[in-house]
Amino acid sequence: MCRFVAYLGQPVTLARVVSEPEHSLIVQSYQPAEMTSGTVNVDGFGVGWYNRAIDPTPGVYTNICPIWSDRNLPGLSKHVASDCIFANVRSATPGQGVDQSNCQPFAYRQVLFMHNGYIENFRATLMRPIRDALRDEYYTTIIGSTDSEHIFALFLNNLHGKAVSLDTISGAMVETIQQLSVWAAERAIRIALNMAITDGACIVASRFANAGSAPSLYYAQALSFFPHGTVVASERLFDDPRWMIVEENTIIALTNQGDVGRKQITEGKNR
Amino acid sequence: MCRFVAYLGQPVTLARVVSEPEHSLIVQSYQPAEMTSGTVNVDGFGVGWYNRAIDPTPGVYTNICPIWSDRNLPGLSKHVASDCIFANVRSATPGQGVDQSNCQPFAYRQVLFMHNGYIENFRATLMRPIRDALRDEYYTTIIGSTDSEHIFALFLNNLHGKAVSLDTISGAMVETIQQLSVWAAERAIRIALNMAITDGACIVASRFANAGSAPSLYYAQALSFFPHGTVVASERLFDDPRWMIVEENTIIALTNQGDVGRKQITEGKNR
């Protein structure tokens, strides 16, 4: 399990998203409030952001240490501002080692990706089926050992050949969830797929589990802390009645104009 | 604050001390039970041990990551056995960075040292007085930024010129506590000095605070888990009625014959 936050709106510093909220990712790393498995999130972290005036691809900063002990982050997050920010703290599943290659968010061209959840017994169950389904160009992007990175590769495979937009991201995300649901059903394993994906202009996020409760997911707009943006987060970053829960088995789609769309996920059918 | 364990007796593997007990340092790193400040101990760790047949100085292994995510430790701790083992998990005090130089235990010639506690506002209060009191040969050994390493240097300064033995270690430890108590009283600051020191043949440990409760400290002998040795630990490693609490403001002195001595610490007088 991990905890993540995504921001889209008027530019704010990385610090505003990562460390300044009362129940920030810093706090969630050592004292998360709504984890369904694991106790702390100290096996690395990552931050991604866009400066599309300079470059369409995101900057990404990751490290394998606990987020609070990283010495570069305070300066970096005070000096960098962006209109689209992803941040993540990691709790490594046993067997998915603490390598920098395993720290999220993952980037591919202009796309950033984070996953909070799991594929049950991943290496013995869906690692190989996922890889076997991939085109070479996505197969070869995988350098770490996490289920998350493999899920991202499968998403990219589903996005293949389409122009990147809110619609194509949403479509490929749903397709990815449906595929994985089918494969999981065939093997009678549990999966949880809270994801966030962005191209710098829109964010699509999912809350999904094929059994039991999905990990928590919230979003909010027009917060006094973030007056001109939308935030999506695993846990509420502070008390505020404007936080809304994302329903289970749902994706939400945010534009940088402040629009929010919702869509029920129809689970893949086991043919 | 940190958590530590020390073992003296018939040789056991490092794993026996570090990872196999039910409430081992691994567990204490993410779920400590008796911490008086801080919540987790994931800012590095260290293990020291002796193989005096080969060399009188200890081997030391430290790393800045959480103890559970270190990949060398499982193999190492299964392959190395010793009759005297020190192990420590660290919770860094803010301002005392996560550098390997700051990971305990610290070694100097044949002596190993661990400290669990604090000097209040260390860098602004006692850092300079401690350093100023040191002979050059101990002054120059300090390479990190922790209060713990400075306390060790002061201990070595007090041990200077004496043959290392249970008596001289006990004497220098008490002298160190008294000095620091005087300096702390002059500045009205709090100090907590749970220490463990060994030369590979004996262990001396202290439980001390100049105000409020000292951090917890226990010891036990003839445990079924460690039938032929003595264990000193910040927290009990498993349920067993044989664990005895070390009284506050006390040092205990253990020999490798199984003897246990106790001594009340008379606080230094503020002259």
Next chain:
Amino acid sequence: MCRFVAYLGQPVTLARVVSEPEHSLIVQSYQPAEMTSGTVNVDGFGVGWYNRAIDPTPGVYTNICPIWSDRNLPGLSKHVASDCIFANVRSATPGQGVDQSNCQPFAYRQVLFMHNGYIENFRATLMRPIRDALRDEYYTTIIGSTDSEHIFALFLNNLHGKAVSLDTISGAMVETIQQLSVWAAERAIRIALNMAITDGACIVASRFANAGSAPSLYYAQALSFFPHGTVVASERLFDDPRWMIVEENTIIALTNQGDVGRKQITEGKNR
């Protein structure tokens, strides 16, 4: 490219093999003498050793820093002795990141493996064919991104179901080289496969390239520096006329009785 050393014989400390020779791996890391590509070997290192009285599997210590700046190695290598020692310094191929998962030697049960060489453009050429050839149990062991780890998995796949011995290791090693040669020929790519494999009782090493010169490889016995053992090394560890070059396209097989066998590698035929 990397540099490696393997030792089999009367027990010596790790230091004797790793750091004490005049042209040790420490020196070869910043000043190698016979590298055919790359300039330094500072992208991590590893040491493996056996203590078969305690456990049939090897202990392994790896780190991603340059070998000379590791702080645990000096103490560890002075305190641990063994009759079978593998050591390696790494020069990462671009794209095969500096993760601890990528540091050699690799271990699987009682087997240790090191590789010095390359598969040309690995991720785009043989990564997928190698993986596709693997049984699930070896497929799932791969956690890093190096050609070396994949070659080891293919070797294990070829060893599958056979009792581990000098003969079965030699056979599986030759089979692995032949397979890779065929696949390389089909794609017109270059491969270099200097490998060393041990079970703690014997060592089998190869010197092989399918085009141009293979990386250097030497061995020696009855050296005054290692009077009771055999050493295999990428570069000679000091001047001594007893060093013998391993011929290209050859494997050598060493027993802990001091026997040395040689065998020409017949390249796999491209069917």
Next chain:
Amino acid sequence: MCRFVAYLGQPVTLARVVSEPEHSLIVQSYQPAEMTSGTVNVDGFGVGWYNRAIDPTPGVYTNICPIWSDRNLPGLSKHVASDCIFANVRSATPGQGVDQSNCQPFAYRQVLFMHNGYIENFRATLMRPIRDALRDEYYTTIIGSTDSEHIFALFLNNLHGKAVSLDTISGAMVETIQQLSVWAAERAIRIALNMAITDGACIVASRFANAGSAPSLYYAQALSFFPHGTVVASERLFDDPRWMIVEENTIIALTNQGDVGRKQITEGKNR
């Protein structure tokens, strides 16, 4: 010894300074051309920069790995631009460990500092005299073990109470060199003090040794690679006739208007 580069002028990306020149710091880390001691610079690195529209203090990014294997730097250096950039690759002096605390540049409020050189046998010679000369507020800033960080603290001590400007930086730098020269003469030790200091608006750099040749130092203006700025560097970043050598025992002072002043350093007299 280390290698450094400083830039002042129209904003450029960090990549322009750090990695894009033909003989960049990346190359100088594994293949330096003018080192007078050591062979490689792979014991960590650092980059500092200003974005004074947001904050008067610099951002700093350091890591203990070789500069070429850092995974965050490529993205970061492509996404961050600045009008004042400092960068450094480190070759650790034995005994001055590879901790992040020891990576340059060092920052204090709005000042950035880098040092390339050495104090002979530092820990046994000038460490204590330097510390003893410091006001508490600079004494307590030292968290690592390098001569460089101590020299920076001494500089800050000399700057104490003065408004930061080109003149006060120059004055405090010369005073620091003179003090250290006197103390070095008293102990008959060698020192080399190539330094670069900035407040984001001006850069002052020194080339100085009290015996033998000082480490190399160059500067250039109106380069086609950096048309609107001034560069100071340990080694020329590419072939160009505009590179000028900084004379030994000289400081140069650069403004962001392109002015360059020079001043001979009069060595401190040993009273």
